[in-house]
Amino acid sequence: xxxxxxxxxxxxxxxxxxxxxxxxxxxxxxxxxxxxxxxxxxxxxxxxxxxxxxxxxxxxxxxxxxxxxxxxxxxxxxxxxxxxxxxxxxxxxxxxxxxxxxxxxxxxxxxxxxxxxxxxxxxxxxxxxxxxxxxxxxxxxxxxxxxxxxxxxxxxxxxxxxxxxxxxxxxxxxxxxxxxxxxxxxxxxxxxxxxxxxxxxxxxxxxxxxxxxx
Numbered sequence: 175x176x177x178x179x180x181x182x183x184x185x186x187x188x189x190x191x192x193x194x195x196x197x198x199x200x201x202x203x204x205x206x207x208x209x210x211x212x213x214x215x216x217x218x219x220x221x222x223x224x225x226x227x228x229x230x231x232x233x234x235x236x237x238x239x240x241x242x243x244x245x246x247x248x249x250x251x252x253x254x255x256x257x258x259x260x261x262x263x264x265x266x267x268x269x270x271x272x273x274x275x276x277x278x279x280x281x282x283x284x285x286x287x288x289x290x291x292x293x294x295x296x297x298x299x300x301x302x303x304x305x306x307x308x309x310x311x312x313x314x315x316x317x318x319x320x321x322x323x324x325x326x327x328x329x330x331x332x333x334x335x336x337x338x339x340x341x342x343x344x345x346x347x348x349x350x351x352x353x354x355x356x357x358x359x360x361x362x363x364x365x366x367x368x369x370x371x372x373x374x375x376x377x378x379x380x381x382x383x384x385x386x387x388x
Contacts, residue, residue: 224275230361231269250304251265253365271359280348280387293377299369300367303366307347308361315352315354
C-alpha cells in the first residue's frame with residue numbers, strides 16, 4: 175500500500191525543516207569570532223639649528239665734517255649729535271644681533287678698528303670710538319654669563335667701552351645667548367669722537383659675530 179499524498183507532504187515538510195535547521199547550524203558555526211587590530215605611527219625629528227643674524231647690519235653716517243672752530247665732532251647711535259658736527263646726524267639704533275637659531279649660543283665679537291686707527295691723523299689723541307651693549311627687548315636673560323675673563327664686560331653693566339684696541343676672537347659677547355623671541359637680541363651702539371685733524375676719506379670698521387653651541 176503506497177504512502178498517501180498527505181504523508182508525502184508531511185515528510186517533505188519535515189525534510190525541508192531539517193535542511194533549513196542544518197543550514198542555520200552551519201551558518202552559526204562559520205561566523206567570524208575574535209578581533210583584528212592595526213597600528214600606525216607618526217615620527218618627527220627636530221634638528222638643532224645654530225644661527226645668528228645681524229638684523230641691522232649696516233650703519234652709514236654718510237659724508238660730513240667737523241665744524242670749523244670745533245676740536246671734534248661727537249655723534250653715534252641711540253644718542254644726539256653734539257655741536258661740532260656738520261651734515262652728520264646720529265642714528266636711532268646701532269647694529270642688532272639676534273639668535274635666530276634653535277639652540278643657545280656662545281657668541282664672540284670681533285672688529286677691525288679702534289679709536290686711533292679709525293680716526294687716524296696728525297693728532298689722534300682726541301679720537302674716541304666706543305661701544306655699548308644693550309638688550310633692546312629689555313630682558314635680562316638675553317645674554318647670560320657675560321663677564322668672565324676676556325669678555326666684553328661692558329655688556330653686563332651697559333656702560334660705554336672705549337675701543338683702545340680692536341676686539342679679537344677671545345672677546346666674548348654672550349656665554350649663553352637666549353633663543354626665546356622675547357630675549358634673543360642684543361644691540362651694539364656706537365659713539366664717535368672725530369678730531370678736526372682726522373684724515374679725510376671714508377672710514378670703515380667691520381664687525382663679526384661668531385657663535386658655537388653653548
